[in-house]
Amino acid sequence: xxxxxxxxxxxxxxxxxxxxxxxxxxxxxxxxxxxxxxxxxxxxxxxxxxxxxxxxxxxxxxxxxxxxxxxxxxxxxxxxxxxxxxxxxxxxxxxxxxxxxxxxxxxxxxxxxxxxxxxxxxxxxxxxxxxxxxxxxxxxxxxxxxxxxxxxxxxxxxxxxxxxxxxxxxxxxxxxxxxxxxxxxxxxxxxxxxxxxxxxxxxxxxxxxxxxxxxxxxxxxxxxxxxxxxxxxxxxxxxxxxxxxxxxxxxxxxxxxxxxxxxxxxxxxxxxxxxxxxxxxxxxxxxxxxxxxxxxxxxxxxxxxxxxxxxxxxxxxxxxxxxxxxxxxxxxxxxxxxxxxxxxxxxxxxxxxxxxxxxxxxxxxxxxxxxxxxxxxxxxxxxxxxxxxxxxxxxxxxxxxxxxx
Amino acid sequence: xxxxxxxxxxxxxxxxxxxxxxxxxxxxxxxxxxxxxxxxxxxxxxxxxxxxxxxxxxxxxxxxxxxxxxxxxxxxxxxxxxxxxxxxxxxxxxxxxxxxxxxxxxxxxxxxxxxxxxxxxxxxxxxxxxxxxxxxxxxxxxxxxxxxxxxxxxxxxxxxxxxxxxxxxxxxxxxxxxxxxxxxxxxxxxxx
Amino acid sequence: xxxxxxxxxxxxxxxxxxxxxxxxxxxxxxxxxxxxxxxxxxxxxxxxxxxxxxxxxxxxxxxxxxxxxxxxxxxxxxxxxxxxxxxxxxxxxxxxxxxxxxxxxxxxxxxxxxxxxxxxxxxxxxxxxxxxxxxxxxxxxxxxxxxxxxxxxxxxxxx
Numbered sequence: 001x002x003x004x005x006x007x008x009x010x011x012x013x014x015x016x017x018x019x020x021x022x023x024x025x026x027x028x029x030x031x032x033x034x035x036x037x038x039x040x041x042x043x044x045x046x047x048x049x050x051x052x053x054x055x056x057x058x059x060x061x062x063x064x065x066x067x068x069x070x071x072x073x074x075x076x077x078x079x080x081x082x083x084x085x086x087x088x089x090x091x092x093x094x095x096x097x098x099x100x101x102x103x104x105x106x107x108x109x110x111x112x113x114x115x116x117x118x119x120x121x122x123x124x125x126x127x128x129x130x131x132x133x134x135x136x137x138x139x140x141x142x143x144x145x146x147x148x149x150x151x152x153x154x155x156x157x158x159x160x161x162x163x164x165x166x167x168x169x170x171x172x173x174x175x176x177x178x179x180x181x182x183x184x185x186x187x188x189x190x191x192x193x194x195x196x197x198x199x200x201x202x203x204x205x206x207x208x209x210x211x212x213x214x215x216x217x218x219x220x221x222x223x224x225x226x227x228x229x230x231x232x233x234x235x236x237x238x239x240x241x242x243x244x245x246x247x248x249x250x251x252x253x254x255x256x257x258x259x260x261x262x263x264x265x266x267x268x269x270x271x272x273x274x275x276x277x278x279x280x281x282x283x284x285x286x287x288x289x290x291x292x293x294x295x296x297x298x299x300x301x302x303x304x305x306x307x308x309x310x311x312x313x314x315x316x317x318x319x320x321x322x323x324x325x326x327x328x329x330x331x332x333x334x335x336x337x338x339x340x341x342x343x344x345x346x347x348x349x350x351x352x353x354x355x356x357x358x359x360x361x362x363x364x365x366x367x368x369x370x371x372x373x374x375x376x377x378x379x380x381x382x383x384x385x386x387x388x389x390x391x392x393x394x395x396x397x398x399x400x401x402x403x404x405x
Numbered sequence: 406x407x408x409x410x411x412x413x414x415x416x417x418x419x420x421x422x423x424x425x426x427x428x429x430x431x432x433x434x435x436x437x438x439x440x441x442x443x444x445x446x447x448x449x450x451x452x453x454x455x456x457x458x459x460x461x462x463x464x465x466x467x468x469x470x471x472x473x474x475x476x477x478x479x480x481x482x483x484x485x486x487x488x489x490x491x492x493x494x495x496x497x498x499x500x501x502x503x504x505x506x507x508x509x510x511x512x513x514x515x516x517x518x519x520x521x522x523x524x525x526x527x528x529x530x531x532x533x534x535x536x537x538x539x540x541x542x543x544x545x546x547x548x549x550x551x552x553x554x555x556x557x558x559x560x561x562x563x564x565x566x567x568x569x570x571x572x573x574x575x576x577x578x579x580x581x582x583x584x585x586x587x588x589x590x591x592x593x594x595x596x597x
Numbered sequence: 598x599x600x601x602x603x604x605x606x607x608x609x610x611x612x613x614x615x616x617x618x619x620x621x622x623x624x625x626x627x628x629x630x631x632x633x634x635x636x637x638x639x640x641x642x643x644x645x646x647x648x649x650x651x652x653x654x655x656x657x658x659x660x661x662x663x664x665x666x667x668x669x670x671x672x673x674x675x676x677x678x679x680x681x682x683x684x685x686x687x688x689x690x691x692x693x694x695x696x697x698x699x700x701x702x703x704x705x706x707x708x709x710x711x712x713x714x715x716x717x718x719x720x721x722x723x724x725x726x727x728x729x730x731x732x733x734x735x736x737x738x739x740x741x742x743x744x745x746x747x748x749x750x751x752x753x754x755x756x
Binding site: 053054057059061062063065066097098100226227228229231240242247248334335336337338339340341348350352354355356357362363365367371372375378379404405 | 419421422424425426428430431454455456457458460461462463474476480483485487506507508510511512532533534535536543544548550
């Protein structure tokens with residue numbers, strides 16, 4: 001039994017001694033998207049795993065270079081498609097830094113954005129938990145989670161107009177104020193949430209089958225996590241309490257009370273528990289935002305960046321001109337570069353945005369947490385069974401819109 | 406000039422990192438390609454143990470043409486540092502960072518795929534996002550957005566699709582149909 | 598169809614076959630991007646595609662009737678989609694779900710195939726970015742209608 005030293009590429013499918021090279025994916029129910037893993041296996045044990053990505057490469061970064069700053073956000077939102085508002089949030093914060101608007105964003109807009117970011121985090125974790133459950137055979141978890149996700153998508157639809165990719169967060173604030181009836185819907189969700197979490201924990205957390213499959217699978221030490229540039233729940237499950245919301249606060253997160261759940265074991269079960277705790281902490285933040293939401297404007301008062309309210313267009317020539325300019329030309333962003341990061345559901349989502357002074361982004365380089373998290377598969381998979389590989393992929397929670405962009 | 410400003414390159418056209426407003430997102434350094442590996446190793450020893458990202462930007466009017474951008478994170482002190490390294494030429498090269506961080510592997514492959522910058526010492530430098538036989542490096546500024554095959558083809562016009570009657574714009578028919586409906590409701594005889 | 602005396606049911610074989618096929622269309626798990634998540638929502642309790650007969654999504658193309666191309670088709674993925682379509686047994690149908698699968702969507706660039714109908718024949722297109730699960734359910738209804746009305750993909754080999 002020898003481990004091949006040549007890189008495993010999709011062209012190699014061979015049979016050498018007892019080892020076999022097998023292609024898992026790119027169409028596979030348990031790879032959480034379009035992922036191909038070239039596996040060198042002996043029986044069911046993995047000797048070497050080489051993930052092959054790029055099956056969803058969309059050219060989002062290049063497309064963004066050809067659209068206005070506000071239009072580019074629509075394609076950027078489609079990267080991490082499970083938590084679209086978090087992409088939008090990071091991008092808006094980055095562009096606002098370049099524009100110098102960060103301190104002028106009104107308090108209500110910042111609070112609404114935090115609300116949207118946390119709701120989208122819970123929605124993303126719902127998909128994670130549901131699909132992770134399906135991989136393990138726990139089908140009920142999928143139904144419970146997606147039912148909860150529907151409530152959150154209803155809220156997204158109420159604010160932004162679409163269930164996914166609402167394009168509600170904008171450079172300068174949000175697109176419009178919260179609609180009437182939103183608070184009642186949010187209260188209904190907050191009311192339903194603890195019971196649902198209790199159900200999910202009851203179904204899964206102490207379930208002996210789940211524990212058998214998750215405990216001590218895919219153990220990552222702190223050094224390995226740093227070597228593989230893991231961030232997010234994967235890093236916190238090894239004991240390093242790094243959360244961008246605490247480390248480099250943005251958007252007013254310093255005003256809210258929340259814990260950073262960490263574990264020390266670094267296995268899939270630890271990542272599982274960390275994410276469950278994160279869902280509860282997110283709802284804790286949502287509750288605080290809901291209780292302290294201040295009245296006020298929903299966007300910055302700068303009509304060179306944010307279109308003026310529709311009602312004023314018929315009355316004021318200046319408003320009409322600004323609206324026209326923004327819609328036909330977009331706004332210009334002074335030259336410079338900035339790295340802005342937010343805590344996405346998968347880890348540190350960062351954008352390195354470069355502007356050359358024009359009305360289009362010059363470059364939007366994404367720091368994709370899923371790509372770095374997924375790369376750790378090369379180190380975690382060997383020695384495990386194929387069934388464990390499925391568990392590890394689920395616990396790393398990659399989303400391929402972000403990995404491939 | 407605040408200390409977070411990047412030292413400007415001499416004799417350059419547009420250089421956004423040098424023109425940046427005083428944003429406190431990271432400590433920024435500009436490094437020559439010959440020194441970048443040593444500086445990365447030094448920073449890693451100083452505590453910047455997490456490589457956040459390796460990216461690239463193409464400034465075709467500037468020399469050096471490409472900027473490789475490293476972002477590092479010091480977890481203990483929660484500080485970031487940004488290293489900018491300019492490379493240029495028809496076959497630009499840089500030493501790999503995979504011996505310092507395993508995670509640089511895919512990031513450098515992506516830069517090779519989309520920009521054409523090679524990394525010496527990389528264990529497996531091949532395309533990652535585009536198919537293996539793809540020609541060209543898509544994220545370079547001189548690569549057409551729609552790809553070389555479709556660069557000059559017109560955007561498909563909706564009215565040219567065969568399932569829409571050619572000649573009559575859809576809105577015309579809708580208006581006509583609407584007018585007929587209104588007339589019918591009003592009991593007028595508008596038929597021609 | 599008529600019920601004769603003594604518990605006989607007379608019908609044309611075509612009608613019975615089409616009724617059976619249309620009532621149990623099993624999709625292939627061809628989830629590519631964001632539309633795949635809405636497809637998953639369509640299987641979830643709120644929209645429940647199971648009541649249309651698509652109770653199970655088959656991962657193997659050999660066992661699936663319907664390929665729902667849900668999401669953007671990248672250059673690397675296009676030969677895979679074609680191969681999976683070829684591997685599906687007749688009769689088979691294709692729903693192109695979402696703007697990206699139907700025409701390239703928001704991504705008119707080098708990386709995305711401008712419409713999956715450039716590589717495989719499509720029966721129903723669903724617009725939206727992503728379409729709501731209602732849209733997907735309506736598309737499955739249209740497929741069922743196409744099956745019942747015969748023509749391509751009926752009991753006989755496709756034309």
